Structures are given as C-alpha cells and as structure tokens.
Amino acid sequence: xxxxxxxxxxxxQSPWQDITEGNKIFEAATSKDFCTGEWRTATPMWAVxxxxxxxxxxxxxxxxxIPVTAGKREDFDYDHCKGCGIxxxxxxxxxxxxxxxx
Amino acid sequence: xxxxxxLSGNEAVAYAVKQINPDVMPAFxxxxxxxxxxxxxxxxxxxEIDTEFIHVESxxxxxSATIGASxxxxxxxxxxxxxxxxxxxEELYVAASNRLPIVLALVNRALSGPINIxxxxxxxxxxxxxxWIQIYAESxxxxxxxxxxxxxxxxxxxxHLPVMVCQDGFITSHGVENILLVEDDKVKQFVGEYEPxxxxxxxxxxxxxxxxxVSNYYMETKRAQRQAMCSAREVILEVAARxxxxxxxxxxxxxxxxxxxxxxxxxxxxxxAGTCKAAVEExxxxxxxxxxxxxxxxxxxxxxxxxxxxxxKVKSVAVMDRSExxxxxSGPLGAEVRAAMYQAHSTAxxxxxxxxxxxxxxxxxxxxxxxxxxEMIAKTHVVTGMYEYIGLRSAQSxxx
Numbered sequence: 001x002x003x004x005x006x007x008x009x010x011x012x013q014s015p016w017q018d019i020t021e022g023n024k025i026f027e028a029a030t031s032k033d034f035c036t037g038e039w040r041t042a043t044p045m046w047a048v049x050x051x052x053x054x055x056x057x058x059x060x061x062x063x064x065x066i067p068v069t070a071g072k073r074e075d076f077d078y079d080h081c082k083g084c085g086i087x088x089x090x091x092x093x094x095x096x097x098x099x100x101x102x
Numbered sequence: 103x104x105x106x107x108x109l110s111g112n113e114a115v116a117y118a119v120k121q122i123n124p125d126v127m128p129a130f131x132x133x134x135x136x137x138x139x140x141x142x143x144x145x146x147x148x149x150e151i152d153t154e155f156i157h158v159e160s161x162x163x164x165x166s167a168t169i170g171a172s173x174x175x176x177x178x179x180x181x182x183x184x185x186x187x188x189x190x191x192e193e194l195y196v197a198a199s200n201r202l203p204i205v206l207a208l209v210n211r212a213l214s215g216p217i218n219i220x221x222x223x224x225x226x227x228x229x230x231x232x233x234w235i236q237i238y239a240e241s242x243x244x245x246x247x248x249x250x251x252x253x254x255x256x257x258x259x260x261x262h263l264p265v266m267v268c269q270d271g272f273i274t275s276h277g278v279e280n281i282l283l284v285e286d287d288k289v290k291q292f293v294g295e296y297e298p299x300x301x302x303x304x305x306x307x308x309x310x311x312x313x314x315x316v317s318n319y320y321m322e323t324k325r326a327q328r329q330a331m332c333s334a335r336e337v338i339l340e341v342a343a344r345x346x347x348x349x350x351x352x353x354x355x356x357x358x359x360x361x362x363x364x365x366x367x368x369x370x371x372x373x374x375a376g377t378c379k380a381a382v383e384e385x386x387x388x389x390x391x392x393x394x395x396x397x398x399x400x401x402x403x404x405x406x407x408x409x410x411x412x413x414x415k416v417k418s419v420a421v422m423d424r425s426e427x428x429x430x431x432s433g434p435l436g437a438e439v440r441a442a443m444y445q446a447h448s449t450a451x452x453x454x455x456x457x458x459x460x461x462x463x464x465x466x467x468x469x470x471x472x473x474x475x476x477e478m479i480a481k482t483h484v485v486t487g488m489y490e491y492i493g494l495r496s497a498q499s500x501x502x
Binding site: 017023027 | 200202300311312318325326329330
C-alpha cells in the first residue's frame with residue numbers, strides 16, 4: 001500500500017542513494033511509529049477495580065504511555081511503555097503493580 | 103578595480119568575513135587564529151556588519167553553536183587553531199555528516215604535545231578523515247581568495263559539506279603581504295544570498311536533523327557523504343573558473359610550478375611552497391636542471407588522478423609532510439601521493455620528508471638539498487628509507 005511515511009520510503013533495505021542528505025527526517029513525531037516498548041524489562045499492570053481515576057499516573061509517565069479519554073485513563077500503551085515504574089510508585093491506591101518481564 | 107592593500111592573513115580572512123556578512127559567527131580565541139574573531143567583533147561593534155557573534159565558552163561550544171546556527175538556516179562561520187580544533191573534534195564529524203555548509207578559517211598550528219604555538223599541519227591533517235573539504239594556501243592572497251570561494255563550494259547542492267580554509271600559523275596569519283581585495287559588491291554577488299532548501303526554522307516544513315543511525319543506516323550514510331566529496335571536485339573547479347573570471351587569478355586542485363618539463367618534483371602544501379619556488383628559480387637559473395613543484399591546494403577531496411597525471415613524467419618525487427602520523431611508511435601527504443602514483447603504475451622514485459614540525463624553519467638551501475637528493479635517487483634508484491627529515495638534529499648523520 002502506498003504511504004507517505006518516511007519509514008516506507010527509507011528503510012533497512014534502502015540503497016545508499018535513497019538515504020536523505022544528512023539523514024534528515026521531514027516529519028514530526030515519528031517516534032510514535034516505532035514500538036520502543038520492546039526495550040521493557042518490567043511491565044506495569046493496571047488493577048482497574050482499585051483505580052479511582054485520580055489521574056496522578058498520567059502526567060508523570062515519561063513516555064505518554066497512559067492514554068486518557070474523556071477524563072478517564074485507559075490501559076497502558078505497551079507499544080511505548082519502557083517499564084520505568086514511576087506510575088506504580090506514584091499511585092496512592094495500589095492500582096498499579098510491576099511485573100517482571102515484558 | 104580591485105583594491106590594493108597590505109594585510110596579514112588573519113586580517114584578510116576577517117575582511118572577507120566583513121564583505122560576506124555571514125549570519126552567525128560563534129568563536130573562541132586561540133593563538134594564532136584569535137585575531138580573526140577579534141577583527142570581526144570590531145566590525146560588528148562598529149556597525150559595519152550585522153553578523154550575530156556568539157561568545158562561547160570553548161571550541162566544543164563554538165562548533166556546536168555553528169552547527170546549530172547552520173542547521174537553523176543561517177550562513178555560519180567560525181575560526182580556530184590547533185588544540186581549539188582538537189576540542190571541536192566530535193562536532194567536526196557531526197557538521198560533515200549533517201551536511202552543513204559551514205566555513206571554518208583554520209590557522210594551522212602544531213597540536214600539543216609538547217605544547218607549541220607555531221605552524222605545522224598536525225591539526226588539519228588529524229581532521230582529514232572528518233568529512234570536511236580542506237583547502238590550503240601559500241600566501242595571504244590565496245587565503246583571502248580561498249575563503250571567498252569556500253562559500254559557493256560548501257553551499258552548492260551537489261556538495262553541502264563544511265569547508266576548512268587553512269593557512270600556516272604566523273607565517274601567513276601574522277605576516278603582512280601586499281594583497282588585492284575584491285570590491286564589496288562583487289564579493290557579495292560572488293557568494294550570493296544564502297538560501298538553503300531545508301532548515302530547522304523553515305515555517306512550511308517539519309524537519310529533524312542528526313538522528314541516530316543504527317548499523318543498518320550508518321554505512322549507507324557514509325557512502326552518500328563520500329558521493330558529496332566526489333561531487334565537490336567539479337564544484338571546486340567551477341567556482342575557481344568563476345573566481346578567475348572575476349579576478350583573473352587562477353585556481354585548481356593544485357598549482358604546477360615549472361612542471362612542464364620537470365624531471366625532479368617536490369610536492370608540498372602551504373606557505374613553504376614559496377620557499378621552494380625560490381629554490382626552483384635559483385636551480386634552473388644556475389644549472390638548468392629541470393626542477394619543478396606541485397603545490398597542493400585541495401587536500402580533501404584528494405585529487406589523486408590529477409596528481410598522478412601531473413607527476414607522470416618526472417623521474418623522482420619528494421613529498422613534503424609538515425605533520426607526523428607515526429606511520430611506518432610516511433606522513434599523510436606522502437602516503438596519499440604514493441598511493442595515487444602506485445595506482446597509476448608510476449615508475450618514479452618517491453622519497454618522503456618531514457619538515458617544519460612545530461614551526462621549524464625550512465630554507466631555500468634545504469630545498470636545494472632535496473633537489474640534489476632527487477637527482478641522485480633518479481640516477482641510482484636507491485631510496486634509503488620510506489621517510490627522511492629536514493632540519494632534524496641527530497647523532498646519526500644519515501638521518502639528516
């Protein structure tokens with residue numbers, strides 16, 4: 001399927017002639033398109049029944065991996081969560097626990 | 103009409119900066135290049151130009167700020183010497199791989215240690231693999247002319263590489279010579295307005311620069327950089343032709359001096375070429391021996407085919423290196439000239455000399471000895487070693 005995404009034009013099979021000059025990337029926020037959650041070695045688990053929706057966890061996440069819709073948090077974005085554990089630390093209600101591994 | 107003046111090499115570069123009026127100049131003082139930012143700062147303080155001068159805390163920051171300014175879309179320049187450029191090392195490579203058309207006025211000075219403030223080429227020769235174009239000068243006139251030509255070379259779409267405009271510390275940087283200055287309007291017209299296509303402050307385009315390139319991309323990126331260096335060859339010649347139209351002064355990759363019928367040739371970079379020319383004239387006048395000189399102007403991109411061709415008819419060649427690289431074979435220029443000649447199946451004998459390290463003098467009579475040696479080598483086909491020294495004190499006489 002045709003796409004105007006930079007990684008569809010330049011990828012790991014691209015010949016050197018197709019590399020942009022100075023590796024310039026003519027797009028913003030491309031980090032969203034890469035599943036950097038693969039790096040994770042510990043995983044936050046959300047216990048919905050304990051969650052009071054206080055939303056203290058969302059702003060402390062360094063990777064914006066706790067999506068909020070209509071004023072309520074949803075489950076983690078595991079494509080980008082690095083498992084740092086700050087959310088678990090900040091939760092006053094024990095609604096987030098860290099599990100070893102991905 | 104060109105303006106007749108007498109200027110030091112540093113004054114000449116600063117004057118060219120004034121004529122070009124670049125957008126940004128971050129710089130940090132270091133001997134012997136200090137005067138360049140000093141004079142430019144004066145021009146700015148006097149309201150003669152509106153260049154944004156950035157007072158930085160080190161050369162690492164000077165090159166970082168130059169890169170930032172250039173990436174943002176500014177025409178950015180800086181100046182440094184020796185250890186100052188060594189402190190820029192990391193950023194030199196970044197400037198080149200980011201393909202930023204920065205112009206750096208380098209006043210060549212020996213690298214520490216031992217600490218020394220005089221001319222040799224160890225600073226720029228150390229940076230020869232950084233991806234910068236390197237242009238060298240014999241005289242103040244050449245420094246000025248090269249500096250002006252550096253902008254259209256760097257900024258050409260086929261190139262987009264940073265350019266290092268090199269001159270010998272104190273010898274040309276502080277030595278005052280007669281010089282012909284190009285009129286302001288002609289210089290401005292020659293370099294033109296800087297209008298980059300892609301830059302970080304462009305309102306209509308989103309762009310990121312200098313991303314992490316994993317092993318799947320690094321090699322292809324370097325190959326693309328090499329292509330820009332290859333393309334620089336034709337651009338350097340085109341710009342030189344345009345400069346000759348404007349001034350009548352002719353430039354190329356190198357200057358061939360009395361090379362038409364030469365049997366014995368010296369290959370050299372920088373100000374000592376002037377001393378060698380005097381030796382060539384004296385030898386030809388006194389003995390009629392066919393001696394010549396090939397003075398390298400452009401070391402990166404290295405014009406290997408052209409050099410091999412220019413040396414194709416000589417019997418013996420002395421390649422003169424003004425920096426040490428502790429190779430078992432030779433100095434940096436020696437190694438590259440030898441490689442070029444080998445590839446061209448040259449049968450000429452080659453000897454490599456180290457001279458002038460840390461500002462050691464080299465004289466006309468030194469060059470006469472070099473030419474004597476070349477004549478002997480051509481006859482005997484015996485080259486005593488891969489390299490020799492000029493002006494070195496040694497307890498073993500055969501070393502000198």
